[in-house]
Each structure stands twice: as structure tokens, then as C-alpha cells.
Amino acid sequence: xxxxxxAAVQSLAELLHPGFTLGVxxxxxxxxxxxxxxxxxxSGWDAFAEKPGSIMDGHSPAVACDHYNRSPEDVGLxxxxxxxxxxxxxxxxxxxxxxxxxxxxxxxxxxxxxxDQLLEAGISPMATLYHWDTxxxxxxGGGWMNRTTAERFAExxxxxxxxxxxxxxxxxxxxEPVSVTLNGYALGVHAPxxxxxxxxxxxxxxxxxxxxxxxQALRAAGVTGGIGVTNLHSPVRPASxxxxxxxxxxxxxxxxxxxxxxxxxxxxxxKPPLIARPWFRSLGKASDADLRDIHQPLDFYGLNYYxxxxxxxxxxxxxxxAGTAExxxxxxxxxxxxxxxxxxxxxxxxxxxHLGVLLRELKDRYGAALPPLYITESGASFPEPEHVTxxxxxxxxxxxxxxxxxxxxxxxxxGGIAEDVELLGYYVWTLLDNFEWAxxxxxRFGLIHVDFDTLERTPKESFYWFQALSNAxxxxxx
Numbered sequence: 471x472x473x474x475x476x477a478a479v480q481s482l483a484e485l486l487h488p489g490f491t492l493g494v495x496x497x498x499x500x501x502x503x504x505x506x507x508x509x510x511x512x513s514g515w516d517a518f519a520e521k522p523g524s525i526m527d528g529h530s531p532a533v534a535c536d537h538y539n540r541s542p543e544d545v546g547l548x549x550x551x552x553x554x555x556x557x558x559x560x561x562x563x564x565x566x567x568x569x570x571x572x573x574x575x576x577x578x579x580x581x582x583x584x585x586d587q588l589l590e591a592g593i594s595p596m597a598t599l600y601h602w603d604t605x606x607x608x609x610x611g612g613g614w615m616n617r618t619t620a621e622r623f624a625e626x627x628x629x630x631x632x633x634x635x636x637x638x639x640x641x642x643x644x645x646e647p648v649s650v651t652l653n654g655y656a657l658g659v660h661a662p663x664x665x666x667x668x669x670x671x672x673x674x675x676x677x678x679x680x681x682x683x684x685x686q687a688l689r690a691a692g693v694t695g696g697i698g699v700t701n702l703h704s705p706v707r708p709a710s711x712x713x714x715x716x717x718x719x720x721x722x723x724x725x726x727x728x729x730x731x732x733x734x735x736x737x738x739x740x741k742p743p744l745i746a747r748p749w750f751r752s753l754g755k756a757s758d759a760d761l762r763d764i765h766q767p768l769d770f771y772g773l774n775y776y777x778x779x780x781x782x783x784x785x786x787x788x789x790x791x792a793g794t795a796e797x798x799x800x801x802x803x804x805x806x807x808x809x810x811x812x813x814x815x816x817x818x819x820x821x822x823x824h825l826g827v828l829l830r831e832l833k834d835r836y837g838a839a840l841p842p843l844y845i846t847e848s849g850a851s852f853p854e855p856e857h858v859t860x861x862x863x864x865x866x867x868x869x870x871x872x873x874x875x876x877x878x879x880x881x882x883x884x885g886g887i888a889e890d891v892e893l894l895g896y897y898v899w900t901l902l903d904n905f906e907w908a909x910x911x912x913x914r915f916g917l918i919h920v921d922f923d924t925l926e927r928t929p930k931e932s933f934y935w936f937q938a939l940s941n942a943x944x945x946x947x948x
Contacts, residue, residue: 494917498559510563513661589637701734772844829881830888878893
């Protein structure tokens, strides 16, 4: 397929410095399927998906994209795409079914094969140890509300490091702990479906402790790759200059951004405004020993960016599934819309210029403590047909990716607003249309269309656009 506007591809490619990584990202639970194969145990998400009303249209993750059986085909598509790296996640219950005790040799063998397939294809593996699939026995014991889960996570991380540590180029301990806490434990729209609001904050601390213990376990296992973590970050703005909007925006910025990054990068939790301190009281009880464990040196920091957030006082509607949760009626603020921006299929604002602003804010906040960055997820869903006969003309996705990557590169180039940020790479979310958590199969983020009846893969025009970008960077021409 011929990608139009080759000059635009070339101009974007010229901003990619030597060694800049172009990659794609995916998560085990969203693509693998085979939920009962090879001795894999159930996860908290398996149990959540079985509850009536939890998943849109009653969709099941049991098959998903069947990546478990089709990984050679999918790695072949990545080779054709021309990416440098694949960020995948390891299913904790697939290699340790109970979250404690024996490890499953069949599950370990699957990831051995996947990593070897990637290396044979010239694709660098970036492995995420936790992308939300907590083994169900641990979830029944309290999940991340229980400190023991952090300790079990360190044991699992050590086993993964010992088995794969000679071949994985980068390790990500946790993916988006904020999403686990907010959506899973505070609002109840994701697994495990609890609506604890601010009482969910112990799940923050235990995830961060699990991260720190996992970093130590990986290093003790002698892994050769770099080690980091991935957090979702959004610039947070008040809806107006009213004191209440500004105060609540500060509180939400703490909840969304700072309570995760500050302990990891600075070694302490942020101090909330006086009026909000009762909400954050559990984090104030963290011991110095725990904070030392959390505050481990990192080789890189992963940033997932999708959209900015605007906070307004009082109740209201929102553009995200979390914002419409029943639990949101019990808090004194809501997420306001950005009418000046177009939206994705999820209703999220398309605001690429805020990515450069976010990079500047992170550097201003953390200074020399901010490690080199990867944008470990960036992408968008748009309405697309369930069945296709050829490549979809997904121009909206091409424009989304081009603008977001372009703003990130411009911001971190000499003279850019974040020129002092070391940006190492950009990973598209995602390779394949997949099981999009509570939205089931209703939201398609992939560069590759998946027919969920036949499981046939059909690259979209965005696939060929990203391929052209990679080729332009490598060959000097589109």
C-alpha cells in the first residue's frame, strides 16, 4: 500500500534522533485468550468479566485475539511493520497460577518462545510484569489492599527475571497503578469492582511497594536489561479560576499524578492541601523503610499519555467510563469537557499539544530525579466496522499518532519547551484491536484490525503509515 503525504512522513522521520525507539505495546489479558490453557490460573479480571453488567454487551475475554496460539503470526506482522521494540506483558497467573507457590513451566515456556521469536525477528523485548491481571487467590485475599500482594509480586518478579533476564532489553514493573487504584478499587468500574473512593489509597502504597521490591528482585536476579515503571500521567487544569475549582484540581493532580511518581522518584508522598489531608491520611502512615524500598534507582521512566483533565466543582457528566461511575456521585468534583477539541471513540479529547506541556511539567517537578523517558503508550480508538475486506482508511488514527509523536519530538528537540527531557522512544497503543477491559470489543485501538468472529488480522492504513515512518527513518526516504 502507498502511504500518501510522504513528505510529512519524511519530515517527522527527520525529527527521530539516532537510537530513538519506535515500538508497539499490548497487554496479555487483552490479547492472549486461552484463559484455561497450559495450567494458567484465573485472575481478578476473569472473575470480574463473569459478573453480569461488568463488561459492555457481555463480551468475554476468553479468546480475545488468540495471541497465545497466534504469536508467530503476530510477531511476523511486527517484523513487517518494522518496529524496533514490542512492549508486552507477562500474565502473572499464567506463570504462577495461585500468585504464590509453584511456577507453571508451560506458561514460562510460552514467554520463552515469544521472546525468542521477537529476537529472531530483530525486535527488542520490553516486558511488563504487571498489567492488571492479579491472580484470583490473591485478589480474594484483598488484592492490592493487602500488603502481602506486594511481597508475592516480588517473588514472581524474581522468577521472571531469572528465567528471561538474559534476553529482555527493558523491564517495566507496573503498568498504570493509578488506573488499578482509581478504576478498580476507588470507582469499581474495573476489576476487582470495589468502590472505596479515598479509602482505596492503601492499594497505591502496596503497588508502589511491590514496584520497589520487584526492582530489587530483578537486580538480584542479575537481569541484563534496564528497569523502569510505567505511569499514566495527564496535565490537570481547573475548569475556572474559582478557588474551589483550583483547589479540587490540585487534589485530583495528587490523585492522578503525584502520589505515584513522587514516592518513586523523590522518596516521599506529596503533602496535600490542609482541607484534603483527611482523604490522604493512609499515605501519611507510610514507614521510612517502605519509602526507601519504593525509591529505587531506575534506568528509565515510562509515560502513558492519552488526554488532559479538567476538574470542576460539583457533580457532572464525564467523557470517560470512570467519570460516569456511580461512586463519582459521592465526590465534590467532576471531569469537565474540552469543547475546543475533537474526541476519540471513548470520548477522550484529542489534545496533542498537552503532551509537550506534560513533559515540561514532569521535568519542572522532578528535575534531575526524572530518568530518561519512554512514551510507553499513545494511541486512540475510533469507530470501525467489525468485518473488513481490506485496509481501513483510519486517517483519524494516523493524524492522532503523527500529531502526538510530532509534539513530543518537537518539545524535546533543541529549542523545544521540554528540550532538557531525554526522550528515548514512543510506543503505539496498540498493535491489535483487542479486549478493551470494561468496554469489551467496542473500542478499537489497533494498527491491525481483528475480526473477532474469524480472528483474521487485517493491517489498517495506520499500519502502513507507521511502517513508512520506520522505513523513512532507517533509509532516509519515505
